[in-house]
Amino acid sequence: MAASETARIEAFSDGVFAIAITLLVLDLKVPKELEPGRSLASALMVQWPAYLAFVTSFLTILVMWVNHHRMFTLIERADDRLLLFNGLLLMGVTLVPFPTSLVAEHFHLAGGPTAAIVFNGTFVYLAVCFNLLWRTAAVGDRLLNPQCDRAAVRGIFESYRWGPFLYGLGLALAFVNVGASLALNLGLAIFFALPQRERKGSAV
Amino acid sequence: MAASETARIEAFSDGVFAIAITLLVLDLKVPKELEPGRSLASALMVQWPAYLAFVTSFLTILVMWVNHHRMFTLIERADDRLLLFNGLLLMGVTLVPFPTSLVAEHFHLAGGPTAAIVFNGTFVYLAVCFNLLWRTAAVGDRLLNPQCDRAAVRGIFESYRWGPFLYGLGLALAFVNVGASLALNLGLAIFFALPQRERKGSAV
């Protein structure tokens, strides 16, 4: 928290990631008044889109947190532009519980497509922010540690490029088929959360 | 936050544990409209299952936090698989306020058994995650510090083995007797929170 110039940005960002991921639970509602003849179990089961949205958002924020750290192990200096794009990224992260709640409550209703569009739109926004943040730091090695691992730098350029496209595909799907769009989001979250290959000692 | 490779995982996990344990208070509801002739005191007292559920969940998260740290004092390296199981564990931790709220609101009602099943089921899930996380790190010393305290390693293998069984017993009890199931949960939380023996200097 003292050595590196970017340590405070990381610590603050960590706090925001940890709080946003924990606030997701507030989107799971305890059924209050059960209609006559309805059991609590069935009232809980009918909320399944809320659980899927919770898991999707949890895994997505978790993967974003891992990526944020991988990025900051390579970044050595900070400037106002980096702070700005990191702030815009964090704004998207804090926002996630809202579209998650939208999907949880409106999936079954007429507003389902709108909810899925906002949900996917938030992830497109976040994928764009990740690219802006990374390019601010890495293009021309502006803020990178000059001795840092060049393969890791190329790897991030490579993988971030796909984010806006993949979540954009989910956004397009939301206009056509809400279920397919949310399934794609959940699939992406699981795919990125699964171990890619065993990278001993370079995971965070 | 710089020296050890696992420090960031611990810091992020700490944040999630601290937030989840503090969000439990949101499950305690201020009585709003008192029925005529009912005092605030009696309206508060009738909520006693909410207070027991609060104390049970608070102590359980506290004990899990202590265990998480004991584990990470022995773990030296991180890989994607460790990150995944730690993430699944944290997902369970952030979830705890939801089943706590379920028990608080439905203990007296027809849905009591369902609430107790979800409550215990969450703890079974968490006990399984602890085992998966620990085995990922410790089997064959995969990610452990080779110089670490072997007795501590054996002790964790020993004690974690019982978690899924004990909480599974609570889960089975929930189908038979809700009160007994919750009493077991509270008893386990108190038992594990009490000082086992005086271990000066090795508590965290």
Place this chain on the structure above:
Amino acid sequence: MAASETARIEAFSDGVFAIAITLLVLDLKVPKELEPGRSLASALMVQWPAYLAFVTSFLTILVMWVNHHRMFTLIERADDRLLLFNGLLLMGVTLVPFPTSLVAEHFHLAGGPTAAIVFNGTFVYLAVCFNLLWRTAAVGDRLLNPQCDRAAVRGIFESYRWGPFLYGLGLALAFVNVGASLALNLGLAIFFALPQRERKGSAV
């Protein structure tokens, strides 16, 4: 976060203090449906007990956080008993938003005395926990740094002794006069938050 054995306990406790103090804002309710002929300004002003309860609880948690740190600058080792009493203290800290909300909503109503009793009772509980935690660490220098400042140790013994008595007085007052009880709480919070004397360099 690595050097001292108690550093993780402090970091986790810091997190809980910071979250509990920030959750207090959720006890301030935005007036939703204004009765005809009532302005938002008057609807906000009628909530003055909520603002006083907010300020009282905020300052009290702030002062407790400062005290917690003063204590831990002297404590060098941790054991299970210290962890237990620290956990019981943190349970009280996370609870504070609940009695604050009780006072905010029931001050004007028949339940005012009950709300004030619960509010003060929480602070009595916290004052007792502070004494138990400190005595666990300091009696016979059990867990203290042997080279620590003896005047500071005596000072904490001296000042903590008064906590349960002063908040107990507030608790007794709550049975007689709700306003006087809350005024005492606010007065204590302000008194302890004000600079006692200028102690350059020893404030935290």
Place this chain on the structure above:
Amino acid sequence: MAASETARIEAFSDGVFAIAITLLVLDLKVPKELEPGRSLASALMVQWPAYLAFVTSFLTILVMWVNHHRMFTLIERADDRLLLFNGLLLMGVTLVPFPTSLVAEHFHLAGGPTAAIVFNGTFVYLAVCFNLLWRTAAVGDRLLNPQCDRAAVRGIFESYRWGPFLYGLGLALAFVNVGASLALNLGLAIFFALPQRERKGSAV
């Protein structure tokens, strides 16, 4: 977290900033019961003041967090007075979600001017706290590092002076024109969040 005397104050403050900024999302409400013939999209769009208030408060807290750190890179010692003013500042920070919610819910209604006055009043309070905190530390170099960057010290004196005036202007505008007042707040937040000039390596 060990070296500097002010490190714990900064860590606790960081936590409060991070939580307050993340709680803002709770002010965005998921539309529950749609009036017949109304789409979710239009119900979301009609909430635009809530989104503007969210962005304004998010950017304002973000800028305050950056300023808080710039200040504490120059402050070397802590005393009770510094702790008090920092506490009063943090009380304002934790409060921000409340006026944000006020504006979000009452912008369109008769209470719009009242909401805007409370919103701006909170920012005036915060700007005054920043000045009190800074003057406590910096006048006569009371708590500063004697070797610190004098240009940075002068720069902070210079820029903080304008805060109460600018937010005071917003407060005055709130009595006349709610929209203009909120536009000024948003404009100030964006202006301060944008990179002023490229200051490599001195951003935090």
